[in-house]
Amino acid sequence: MGLFSKFFSGLQKTQDNLSSELKRIVSRSPKLTDDDVEDLEAVLLSSDMGFNVTEQIIESVRKEYESGSGQIGNILEVAKTVVETCLSNTNNNLTNNNKLTVVSLVGVNGAGKTTTAGKLAHHIKTSGGKPMLAACDTFRAAAIEQLSLWGKRLDIPVISSEYGADPASVAHDAVNSSLSKQADYLLIDTAGRLHTKHNLMRELEKLHRVISAKCEGAPHETLLVVDASIGSNALIQAREFNKSVPLTGLVITKLDGTSKGGMVVAIQNELKLPVKFVGLGEHPDDLQKFEPSEYAQALFFSE
């Protein structure tokens, strides 16, 4: 399946809502009335696209009507172009520092960190890289087994210790092991934590300090993993996590289960932090590198 098809099927819920509602509003009259504008705003905001982007789309739609066409195909094209432009000013590539690149996956409980670690390792391996995984969630029951299972399934080494072990010490050992095995990526799965729990945030800071002492510049990526269904609340999470551990990007998971796919646009536009990957399902192949153009096209697809 091509990249556009992946986004298209993964974003079905958001796309159904956006395109069908836009079509309904645009096709009911040849002119853009105040009621139409209000309805358009409501539809765009319901996808959690955010106020700024919504207003930009409305402005472009107004111009499109003024220039006389007002055809649904043109309206969807206009909306797509605005979103694409908003998304295109950041670098969405995963860092590769030509030696060991350490990626720390952080976020609140249940966001999809462990699944993302497995899927990302698979993505790296199928792209010709040599990944390793570190089971640094030594807190939640079955977290180590969960990551080990991904490792076994994908034939990717997992460095782990016992429950209750210091996550920083597991990370330390994992960096050592990755360096000695000449892995090119080490993906660190951390325990879920609320940004309001100061002791847990300090634990994360310590983990990052320890690996940076072991490997220059590590972690080279700190990716906040967020569940798309929380919509624009992701902005708060990102701002709070960023205070403790400087984020380099985001992974938005479970986009397949929500109609809030516009939240990706709001996040990148308002935080100026790149979305690096999106999760569109639970299988190893269901993590996609984020591509602004394909994403915008999938949001506003018209047959």
Ligand SMILES: Nc1nc2c(ncn2[C@@H]2O[C@H](COP(=O)(O)OP(=O)(O)OP(=O)(O)O)[C@@H](O)[C@H]2O)c(=O)[nH]1
């Ligand atoms: N549909 C769908 N499900 C997902 C996606 N990513 C993760 N999940 C599911 O979400 C649930 C939680 O995922 P985990 O990877 O365990 O989340 P976590 O952040 O590691 O959770 P904690 O370690 O408990 O904080 C699992 O059932 C995953 O299969 C996705 O992109 N799409």
Ligand SMILES: [Mg+2]
């Ligand atoms: Mg986990």
